[in-house]
Every structure is written in C-alpha cells, then in structure tokens.
Amino acid sequence: DQQVKQNSPSLSVQEGRISILNCDYTNSMFDYFLWYKKYPAEGPTFLISISSIKDKNEDGRFTVFLNKSAKHLSLHIVPSQPGDSAVYFCAASSSGGSYIPTFGRGTSLIVHP
Amino acid sequence: EAQVTQNPRYLITVTGKKLTVTCSQNMNHEYMSWYRQDPGLGLRQIYYSMNVEVTDKGDVPEGYKVSRKEKRNFPLILESPSPNQTSLYFCASSFLNSRAELFFGEGSRLTVL
Numbered sequence: 001d002q003q004v005k006q007n008s009p010s011l012s013v014q015e016g017r018i019s020i021l022n023c024d025y026t027n028s029m030f031d032y033f034l035w036y037k038k039y040p041a042e043g044p045t046f047l048i049s050i051s052s053i054k055d056k057n058e059d060g061r062f063t064v065f066l067n068k069s070a071k072h073l074s075l076h077i078v079p080s081q082p083g084d085s086a087v088y089f090c091a092a093s094s095s096g097g098s099y100i101p102t103f104g105r106g107t108s109l110i111v112h113p
Numbered sequence: 114e115a116q117v118t119q120n121p122r123y124l125i126t127v128t129g130k131k132l133t134v135t136c137s138q139n140m141n142h143e144y145m146s147w148y149r150q151d152p153g154l155g156l157r158q159i160y161y162s163m164n165v166e167v168t169d170k171g172d173v174p175e176g177y178k179v180s181r182k183e184k185r186n187f188p189l190i191l192e193s194p195s196p197n198q199t200s201l202y203f204c205a206s207s208f209l210n211s212r213a214e215l216f217f218g219e220g221s222r223l224t225v226l
Binding site: 043 | 117148154155161209214216218219220
C-alpha cells in the first residue's frame with residue numbers, strides 16, 4: 001500500500017509558465033517532506049524540503065506547499081525552464097521512523113521551449 | 114568531494130551468475146540504502162542499514178543480500194540473478210535521526226539475460 005502517492009506520472013508545461021507537481025500521503029505520522037529531482041543517467045538529488053510545522057517553504061523558483069489537513073503537498077516551479085525537465089520524487093519521513101524517507105513513484109516533468 | 118560511488122555503472126550478465134554491486138560513501142554517514150527504479154514503480158527500497166553490522170529489509174528484498182562490515186561500504190549482492198532483477202539500482206546514504214537529505218550514487222544499470 002502506497003503511503004506516498006504521486007498520481008500524475010507526467011506533466012507537460014510551456015517554458016515560462018508555472019509547473020505544479022502534487023503529492024499525497026496517508027501516514028499521519030509523517031512530519032518532514034522532501035522533493036528530489038532526477039535527470040536521466042544521474043542519481044536523484046535533493047531539491048527542497050518542508051517541516052510539518054510550516055505550510056510553505058521557498059527557494060528561488062521552487063516553492064513547496066504543505067496542507068496537513070488534506071495530507072497533501074505540492075511543488076511549484078515558477079517560471080518553468082527547459083532545464084527543469086526531469087523526474088520529481090516526493091518523499092515523506094517521520095522522527096519516529098528515524099527520518100528514513102518513503103518515496104512516491106515520481107512525476108516526469110517536461111518543459112517545452 | 115562528498116560523494117556516493119557505485120560500481121559497476123553498467124553490467125550485462127546471465128541468469129544465475131553471482132554478482133556484487135559495490136557502494137561506498139565518504140561522508141561518514143550512518144545510514145545507507147539500496148533502491149531499484151523501474152518504469153512506473155518509482156524508487157523501491159531493497160535493503161537499508163542504520164550502522165555497521167545493522168541491516169534490514171526494505172520493500173523488495175527478495176533475491177538480494179547486503180552486508181555492512183564497514184561504515185563506508187554497503188555492497189548489494191545478487192546470489193543468483195534472474196531477469197526480473199533487470200533494473201536501475203541506486204545506493205544512497207545520509208546521517209541518521211536527522212533531517213539531512215539522502216545523497217544518491219549515479220546508479221548501476223543491470224541487465225540479466
């Protein structure tokens with residue numbers, strides 16, 4: 001049973017527009033959430049994170065929003081650039097689980113020039 | 114340079130021929146883990162280790178073995194590979210009980226004929 005779900009396998013966006021990647025989780029014990037980015041032929045790399053005590057965290061063009069009541073988080077990329085084309089993995093962890101992350105299945109983002 | 118190193122990066126082998134994928138990290142991380150990535154299934158955890166001589170099964174451990182004799186190394190062993198183990202494998206490491214992100218290796222693409 002998936003505890004972290006990314007229901008959109010792929011997303012296509014025009015350069016300069018906003019990309020919104022969504023993630024849902026079922027385990028209410030999760031209190032720390034991360035997004036990883038993966039280019040072909042490379043390992044995933046950490047992108048941005050958010051603690052459950054916050055509802056928003058921003059880093060340049062990337063913003064993660066957390067809605068705890070809905071058990072939902074989203075990653076916003078504004079403006080989207082062709083270099084953002086990659087697979088994005090959502091991950092969730094908890095202090096009770098030693099912060100070992102549980103990953104979603106990923107969303108492939110394609111940003112068209 | 115902080116890194117997680119996997120070898121080999123690419124391997125084609127035949128059913129039943131034992132192989133080992135090595136993983137080494139130079140960041141003094143307690144936690145190390147192996148994942149496999151398959152189309153549509155995202156990152157699935159195979160085995161993980163919270164410290165030397167401490168290993169545990171992840172979500173898909175069947176057909177794999179691991180060992181953690183030294184803090185820096187965490188090899189993945191396929192005693193008798195089968196075609197359903199054809200996949201892209203990633204090793205990752207991090208500090209334990211912290212919110213530090215996982216560092217991933219560049220991946221090992223394994224094909225079992």
